[in-house]
Each structure stands twice: as structure tokens, then as C-alpha cells.
Amino acid sequence: MAHDHHPTGISRWLFTTNHKDIGSMYLWFSFIMFLIGGLMALLIRAELFMPGLQFFEPNFFNSLTTLHGLIMVFGAVMPAFVGLANWLIPMQIGAPDMALPRMNNFSFWILPFAFSLLLLSLVPQLFPDGPPNFGWTFYAPLSTKYGPASTDFFIFGVHLMGISSIMGAINVIVTVFNMRAPGMTLMKMPMFVWTWVITAFLLIMVMPVLAGAVTMMLTDRHFGTSFFDAAGGGDPVMFQHIFWFFGHPEVYIMILPAFGIASHIIPTFSRKPLFGYASMVYATASIAFLSFVVWAHHMFTVGMPVAGELYFMIATMIIAVPTGVKIFNWVATMWKGSITFETPMLFALAFVVLFTLGGVSGVMLAMTPVDKQYHDTYFVVAHFHYVLFPGAIFGTIAAVYYWLPKWTGNMYNETLGKIHFWFSIIAVNITFFPMHFSGLAGMQRRVPDYNMMFEGFNQLSSIGAFMLGFGQLLFLYIVINCVKGGKGKATDQVWEGAEGLEFTHLPSPAPYHSFEQAPEVK
Amino acid sequence: MSLLRKVMSGFVLFVSLFIGSLCAAEPEYSTLNLRPGVTENSQRVFDLHMEVVWIMLAVAGLVFAAILFAVIRFRKSNHPTPAKFSHSTTLEIIWTVIPILILAYLAKPAIGLLLDMEDTTKADMSVKVTGKQWYWEYEYLDSSVKFASRLSTPVEVYDNRNNEPVEKGENYLLEVDNELVLPVGKKIRFLLTSSDVIHSWWMPDFAVKMDAIPGFVNETWTRIDKPGVYRGVCAELCGALHGFMPIVVRALPQAEYDQWVETKLAEKAEAERLAAEAAAKNWSMEDLMAKGKEVYDAKCAMCHQKGGEGLGAFPALKGSKIAIESDKIDEHINIIVLGKNMMPKFGEELTDAEIAAVVTYERNAWGNDTKDVVQPARVTELKAGN
Numbered sequence A: 001m002a003h004d005h006h007p008t009g010i011s012r013w014l015f016t017t018n019h020k021d022i023g024s025m026y027l028w029f030s031f032i033m034f035l036i037g038g039l040m041a042l043l044i045r046a047e048l049f050m051p052g053l054q055f056f057e058p059n060f061f062n063s064l065t066t067l068h069g070l071i072m073v074f075g076a077v078m079p080a081f082v083g084l085a086n087w088l089i090p091m092q093i094g095a096p097d098m099a100l101p102r103m104n105n106f107s108f109w110i111l112p113f114a115f116s117l118l119l120l121s122l123v124p125q126l127f128p129d130g131p132p133n134f135g136w137t138f139y140a141p142l143s144t145k146y147g148p149a150s151t152d153f154f155i156f157g158v159h160l161m162g163i164s165s166i167m168g169a170i171n172v173i174v175t176v177f178n179m180r181a182p183g184m185t186l187m188k189m190p191m192f193v194w195t196w197v198i199t200a201f202l203l204i205m206v207m208p209v210l211a212g213a214v215t216m217m218l219t220d221r222h223f224g225t226s227f228f229d230a231a232g233g234g235d236p237v238m239f240q241h242i243f244w245f246f247g248h249p250e251v252y253i254m255i256l257p258a259f260g261i262a263s264h265i266i267p268t269f270s271r272k273p274l275f276g277y278a279s280m281v282y283a284t285a286s287i288a289f290l291s292f293v294v295w296a297h298h299m300f301t302v303g304m305p306v307a308g309e310l311y312f313m314i315a316t317m318i319i320a321v322p323t324g325v326k327i328f329n330w331v332a333t334m335w336k337g338s339i340t341f342e343t344p345m346l347f348a349l350a351f352v353v354l355f356t357l358g359g360v361s362g363v364m365l366a367m368t369p370v371d372k373q374y375h376d377t378y379f380v381v382a383h384f385h386y387v388l389f390p391g392a393i394f395g396t397i398a399a400v401y402y403w404l405p406k407w408t409g410n411m412y413n414e415t416l417g418k419i420h421f422w423f424s425i426i427a428v429n430i431t432f433f434p435m436h437f438s439g440l441a442g443m444q445r446r447v448p449d450y451n452m453m454f455e456g457f458n459q460l461s462s463i464g465a466f467m468l469g470f471g472q473l474l475f476l477y478i479v480i481n482c483v484k485g486g487k488g489k490a491t492d493q494v495w496e497g498a499e500g501l502e503f504t505h506l507p508s509p510a511p512y513h514s515f516e517q518a519p520e521v522k
Numbered sequence B: 001m002s003l004l005r006k007v008m009s010g011f012v013l014f015v016s017l018f019i020g021s022l023c024a025a026e027p028e029y030s031t032l033n034l035r036p037g038v039t040e041n042s043q044r045v046f047d048l049h050m051e052v053v054w055i056m057l058a059v060a061g062l063v064f065a066a067i068l069f070a071v072i073r074f075r076k077s078n079h080p081t082p083a084k085f086s087h088s089t090t091l092e093i094i095w096t097v098i099p100i101l102i103l104a105y106l107a108k109p110a111i112g113l114l115l116d117m118e119d120t121t122k123a124d125m126s127v128k129v130t131g132k133q134w135y136w137e138y139e140y141l142d143s144s145v146k147f148a149s150r151l152s153t154p155v156e157v158y159d160n161r162n163n164e165p166v167e168k169g170e171n172y173l174l175e176v177d178n179e180l181v182l183p184v185g186k187k188i189r190f191l192l193t194s195s196d197v198i199h200s201w202w203m204p205d206f207a208v209k210m211d212a213i214p215g216f217v218n219e220t221w222t223r224i225d226k227p228g229v230y231r232g233v234c235a236e237l238c239g240a241l242h243g244f245m246p247i248v249v250r251a252l253p254q255a256e257y258d259q260w261v262e263t264k265l266a267e268k269a270e271a272e273r274l275a276a277e278a279a280a281k282n283w284s285m286e287d288l289m290a291k292g293k294e295v296y297d298a299k300c301a302m303c304h305q306k307g308g309e310g311l312g313a314f315p316a317l318k319g320s321k322i323a324i325e326s327d328k329i330d331e332h333i334n335i336i337v338l339g340k341n342m343m344p345k346f347g348e349e350l351t352d353a354e355i356a357a358v359v360t361y362e363r364n365a366w367g368n369d370t371k372d373v374v375q376p377a378r379v380t381e382l383k384a385g386n
Helices: A010-015 A019-047 A058-093 A101-120 A151-178 A191-222 A236-253 A256-270 A277-290 A306-318 A320-334 A343-366 A368-374 A378-408 A414-441 A452-483 B003-023 B040-073 B089-117 B254-280 B285-304 B326-338 B352-364 B376-385
Strands: B125-132 B135-140 B146-149 B180-183 B188-194 B199-203 B208-212 B218-222 B228-234 B247-252
Touching: A010 A019, A019 A058, A019 A101, A019 A378, A019 A452, A058 A101, A058 A151, A058 A191, A058 A236, A058 A256, A058 A378, A101 A151, A151 A191, A191 A236, A191 A256, A191 A277, A236 A277, A256 A277, A256 A320, A256 A343, A256 A378, A277 A320, A306 A320, A306 A343, A306 A368, A306 B089, A320 A343, A320 B040, A320 B089, A343 A368, A343 A378, A343 A414, A343 B040, A368 A414, A368 B040, A368 B089, A368 B208, A378 A414, A378 A452, A414 A452, B040 B089, B125 B180, B125 B199, B125 B208, B180 B254, B188 B199, B188 B208, B199 B247, B208 B218, B247 B254, B254 B352, B254 B376, B285 B352, B326 B352, B326 B376, B352 B376
Parallel strands: B125 B188, B180 B247
Antiparallel strands: B125 B135, B135 B146, B188 B218, B199 B208, B199 B228, B228 B247
């Protein structure tokens, strides 16, 4: 390849417009954020190891839960998916790069500034009253009238993250609709591309809503408006409606690309085509559509009219149908296949199993009368960590194992990969399963201390969390080891059953510029 | 105790709790599951919860069984040649329709129960519940009884950062100074609001959880079947001490409840008489200091700390300008009466004499030796001016 010269050193990374470089930067950024957010989770679990305040004052504990949530959602999961999109979408649709490469560079480089704004709030010399402490959902008026000074940095940080996400989403949509190889009709697109296009539409529709919410917060705090203050004619509950109109699609933004990843890995290692491709596409689109009309199921205790509660309950329960279709389709894909269990497959299987658990607790939470008991307890914490950790994060880890040989040209160490898998799946269940019980028994969320009746389950969660956290350092080692040569060269197809342009039409490692000439898709 | 022993005892506790809760015929508080509670609705919620738990476990179990079967039967070593099929319209219709039927089956009882839970009409009595940072205030609208209900676990028991862990009682963090006393068998309507941020009044034994929202009034209700003491918590993140504002309800038979109301009303009349007397008299420095320390430790130390050194966002009073500069006495009194930023107003809750005492105490304790003596009359005067 004569054209793959590029600047070296720091300027390569600062000025790059190459989708592979930008994808790598997104992935490394997200991993660093994952470690920072994970460190906060470990501090939280250390404090919760036993009853009584051991390490932190309650206000700082609240800051830890807040920053943990914000960093994991906006810093770890979302950039990881954008990184995968950058690496994979051009190769999977036979395009030479993303459609808007300079914007691509810009949308990445916004992120370090956004998170610096957020993390600066930890410097006590700048913010004596501490970092944001109102939960990642930042309900008014706790975040407006009662928010610490650092709330304004948080607001601008969220604005920057939003701009970055919107630009990333525009880039995906433009790329997919304009740069597909000849012959690749929409209904021939790989599932990862489909799920990402749908995710991109969700992002474009809801990130501006989030931007609106934080802007209203800003004007309430400093410019005399009263959007969320009853004393001036506003309504704190309106904040929740606006937030969750963003927030519910947001939770699907964090899972749909993982659905796409599983739909690649399971067929490959079952050596059998994906079952029900068309229904997978329609199910993903239905889930995305439904995500816009169910937001108030996060708010069953705010005192909505009963008609509203009934509507949001039923609409939410319906989401189980397309989600079920996806799970059944993955099982049917394995049925009568010829399955092997390399590390990506193990993580994808764990994804299906544990996401199903998070899904069934989701149906329970959808039912308004019982949700009045579950709401704001550790049962909810268990539910969303089951869909986020074994869902979004295992999905991302599976993707990295699956495509890493294509990216680097080297095979990772399979034995270490399997150890990483078994360690993680045991730890993730020790961490999050007991939270179902402590929540049902009456432990509320976001508290630094609790009655002794919850001690056993909390100790178990804390032990699991430390295992889970430190276990991910092994993942870091495996990836670095693979980049440096790993266990030898990967073949061009990498996996025996792998399909898709990146495996069938490109060598391993994929060249710096791939598909300068579009492939022909049958 | 070494960390290892703590870990071990955690495991032992977990196993024994698990076995214990399976064996116990009727555990008072399950550590594994929801409480059936003591109202008709809480029992119905519990039954619906158990029904949905079993159905969901069955669904998940079927999926897991299918995956397990596929993983064993169709592994490459057992099944070297993969089939080629990639869709089946019949199957896809079946697994779309069956979940819809299951959901419809679950939704039906949920709708009926929800309509009953939200029907707050025809109440026998009403209690206004006000969430405050970080305690609850209860006002009986039928009998004008009104009081604040605060955590009664002392700070040195829960804050173990600088001292050896103190033995924690059975109701650690779930105990209050003034319980909400309610009669059994009556339909009680709760009117919830807040004077600062959003709180959420959760009583698991009644299956009642309702947000208390500043500027709005929410309604919910309960009818308690069994006398007893029931414990709940604030469920919505409301700031630093969110985990430290529990709810305790004591349910009494009607006759005992009526008696309690009478006692409360008599106490209130007596307290008003004493307060008027105290406000009128001229206090000595010693009396003010003694009374002031008592009030301070009960109401102020939670945030400002016993030694007046403050905590995070809560300012120190020791050496604070307002507490030592002689021209700031009125400002000092007004902050307590009217509140400031996160600090609630204490003007209604404390008597004029108590406010005078606590101001005197804060101006003379911990080395703030101003020698200022504040009399209740000054507080009364300032309040009249506000």
C-alpha cells in the first residue's frame, strides 16, 4: 500500500482523520474512563463493605456514585461503541473511511476536554463544596438550587459530550447511507451496522433533549428562570420527564450495538447463519421506537395520574416482545450449529444469558404496582447493572476479542482470554446478584450506610466488585500482549466460520487504508 | 478483626441467612425477599410479585435450558456438520405471540391492583407528611398534632471514621425520636410534600412509596391491619444525609390511638405554656449554656458536628464570623429562625428560649468566648419583625 504514509508520533494522533486511528483512540479513551469509573465503584464498595461510615463523609459518597455513573455511561460505554463503529463500519460496508473524517477527529478530541471539566470538580482547591453529588440522573432541585458550584462544570461537560455524540452519530448515518459498496442493500448490511444506524438515530434525537435539560438547569441556577422551581411556576417533575425522555433511549443506545456484536459472534462460532436476520432488524427498530414512548416508567412514584401509570406500564411491558425475539433468535442460531467456545463466544454467550436475567427483572420493574416496592432500591441497581455490565461491557469485550486479530494481525492468548472470561463471569454474579436480595429486603439506593440485616449481601457484593475490577487488568494485559505480537499471526479469515467483508476481503491486519476500491457484494 | 475473618464471617452470615430464611416458617423481616406487609394492598403486591417472579424464572429457565442443551448437544465435537437453516416463520410467530399472552396474563391483575392503590377517596383521616433535609415532619390534619421525626441513632454510632466501631443496635439507622403513630383499621390518607428537595416516603410494610415534591402535594393511602412497629426509609436521593432519615410507624388499636392523641394535645398545650413562660423570663448564662448544649447536640450537631468544626458543605461554627462578631448577633438568630441555603428553618420547631440558648451556646462554646448572652425576648422581637 503506497498511500499509507502518515505523520508519526503525537501529531499522528492529534491530526488523524483515519477511521482506524480514531477508533483506537476512542477505545483506549473508553478503557481509561472504565478504569477511573471502576476505581470509584471500588471506593463505593469499600465504604459499603460493612455498616457504619468507614472512609467517606456522606456527601463525598454521593459524589462517588454520581461520578461513577456519569463516567461509565458517557465516558466508558458510549465512546467504546463509537470506537467500534469507527473501526468496523467502513470495513463492514466496504467503504474506505468514514464519510466525514475531519469531524470524526473533532468529535473524539472533544471528549478529553469534556471529561477534564467533569473530573476537575474533584480538586478541592477549585471546588470546596465538592464534585456533583446528585446522582447521574441529576434531579432538580437537588442539582439546581442545591447543587454545588462544580455543577456548572458538569453542565458544560455534558454539553461537550453531547456535541461529540451527535457528531459521531451524524457521521455513522452519512457513512452508512452513502458509502456502502455496490450491491450491499440495506437488508444485506451486517447486524452491527444496522444496530449502529438505529443507535445513531436515537442519539440524534435525544442528545439535544439532554442539552436542553442541562441548559434549563444552567438558567435556573444563574439567570433567574424557574423551569424546575415551583416557587416560580415551574415543576421539578418536568425535569424528570425531560431527563427520562433522553434517559430511556439512552439505555438502548448503550445496548443496541452490543446486540449487533452478539449477532456476529454467535453465528461465527456456531458456523451457521444468523437465524431470522430480517426479524432481528425489525426487532431492533421496534425496540428503538418503543424507547421513545415509555420514559415515565422511571417515575412511577412521582404521583402521575393513574391513566398515565397504566399507559406507561403496558407500553413498557410490550418491549419484552421484540427483546424476546432477539434472544430466541440467538438461541435458534446456535441450534443444530457446530459450536466452539473461543473467548469471544464465551463472552457473547454470557451476554445472552445474563442480559436475559436483566430483561426478566425489567419486566418485573415495568409492573407499576410492584415497582412501587422495587423503585429506588438495590433491586433496580441489580437490574441495570445486569444489562450494563454483562450486557454492554461484556458485549464490548467480546467484540474486542473477536476483531482484535483483524485489527492487529496477531492472535491474543486464548488461555488467558478464557481465564479472563471465567474470572469475570463469576465475579460479575457475586457482585450484582446479591443486590436483588438486598433491594427486595428494603435497602434503598445511593446510601453510604445501612442496617445490619443487609450486611451479608453487601459484603458479598464488595468482594465480587474487587475481583471484577482487578480482573479487568488481565484484559488490559491480554490486549497489550496481542498488539505486541500475541500468540502468532492471525489468518485473513481469523475465525473458521467468520463472514463479512472485513474477514473475507481484507488481510490481517487490515491495512491502514482499506477498500480504496469498493468490493463487489453479491 | 482481620479482613480475612471479616470476609469469612460475611460468607458464613450469607449462608446462614440464606438457609435461615428458607427454614424459618414466618420470618419477621426476610433478608431475601419483599415483605408481605400488613395491609391488604401490600399483601396483593406481594402475591403479584411472587407470581411474576415465578413466571419470569420459568421463562428464563426455559431459555437457559435451551442454551445449555445447544451448548452440549451442538458443540463441534458432538455435531461437526452445522445445519444451514436461517429462518422459520412459524417459530417466529410462536415466540412473538406467547410472550404477548404471558404479558397480558400479568397485566390484568396489575391493572386492578393499581387502580385500588391509587384510589385515595373516602379516607377516614389525613396526615400531612413533609420531607425535609433530613427528617420528616408529620401533621395530623384532623387533630392539629404536629411534630418532627428524626433519626435517633447517635452520630458516633454510625460515623466510625475516627473512632472504634460502636456496637450497633437491632434497629440501627431505622429508629427515630418521634414515631408516626397511626390507628389500625382506618383508611389513612397521606398528603406528601417537601420544603426543599425531592424525598420519597417509603413504608415497605404498607407497599406505599410516594415522592414528596417541593411545591406540590401528592396523595396516597393505607389501611393497616395489624398493630405493630413498622420501619421504612427515604427512597429518593435528597442530599448528604439521604440514608439517615428513616420512617417509623407505630400502629395502635383505635382506643390506644385516641389516648395517644389526647396525650399529645395535652403535651402541646403544656409545652406552649412553658415556652411562653421561658420566653418571658430572664435567663442566666449557665442555664442558657446548658439548655443550648442540649438543643445543639440534638438538632445542629448532625451537620455542624459536636465540636462545631463543620463537615464538608456544612460550615464550621467554631471561629465563624457570624458566631463571634458582636454586631452579628441578630444575623445569627435569623439564620436559625429562617434557615440559609441548605440549612432548614428552625423558627417553628424551636421555642424562642431554645433559640436564645443555642445562639448563646454557639457564641461561647469551643473557644468562641464572646461572653454574649442572648435572651429569648430578643428572639421574640426579631421574629415579630420578620
